[in-house]
Amino acid sequence: MDDLDSVNGIDDEPFPEWLRPPYRGFTVDDLFRLPELPSHTQLVDGGLVFRARQSAYHSLTNALLADGLRRTCPASLRVRREMIVVLGPGQAPEPDVLVARAEAVTGLETNRYAARDVVLVVETVAPDSAIRDRERKPQLYARAGIPHFWRVEEGARRRPVVHVHELDPATGAYTETGVHRDRLTLAVPFAVDIDLTAIDRM
Structure with missing residues (x-):
């Protein structure tokens, strides 16, 4: 946590390991294997795409x-x-x-x-x-x-x-x-x- 974060009361949370893409990107197997993915996560060009709330x-x-x-x-x-x-x-x-x-x-x-x-x-x-x-x-x-x-x-x-x-x-x-x-x-x-x-x- 740096000084600015300390002042603002923001904790330095670790980057979730499951969000870290492999060297060649995520695969379809990863999409259905990763347990913590939000509902309706998509895979486009090897990257995980999270959907915003629908209107x-x-x-x-x-x-x-x-x-x-x-x-x-x-x-x-x-x-x-x-x-x-x-x-x-x-x-x-x-x-x-x-x-x-x-x-x-x-x-x-x-x-x-x-x-x-x-x-x-x-x-x-x-x-x-x-x-x-x-x-x-x-x-x-x-x-x-x-x-x-x-x-x-x-x-x-x-x-x-x-x-x-x-x-x-x-x-x-x-x-x-x-x-x-x-x-x-x-x-x-x-x-x-x-x-x-x-x-x-x-």
Whole structure:
């Protein structure tokens, strides 16, 4: 403890050993092995990412989209919220909403999905994760071959605006196919019709 800390009454706490990254970064095995990690910790580029508390807007937007997807989701697919998707040894982000193939859902103890089993990922942009949600995560999802990506921004009157992207096999990158306000109506990855203004009544 230095003199300034003594004056301010601040104790010099030791750096938690479990937060110290290995030389080559954390791995997916570490993510699920470390006992003291906060809930919803993600792994991006070998680094642990801790999530800030969600706002009511963020939580309601994700509930609105998940419920809307479930209404028309075919039996071959399942909708999940806040589940880890393993993209590689040092990449395990947790999208806000995802759609996975039903055969990958092996029971209530499932705590992660492989990228090959995921059809759609949804990221609702939050202030603490804006760069990751808009830039890095889409790059990682595309590289892993996930065919559909939605980025959700906060629009006028605090209503969600959904930017829909599809993977271009020729470039291996996402192409934006539409921006949806008030209503989200799509034919892929299956028929979707979600009233985005319904957040006003939630």
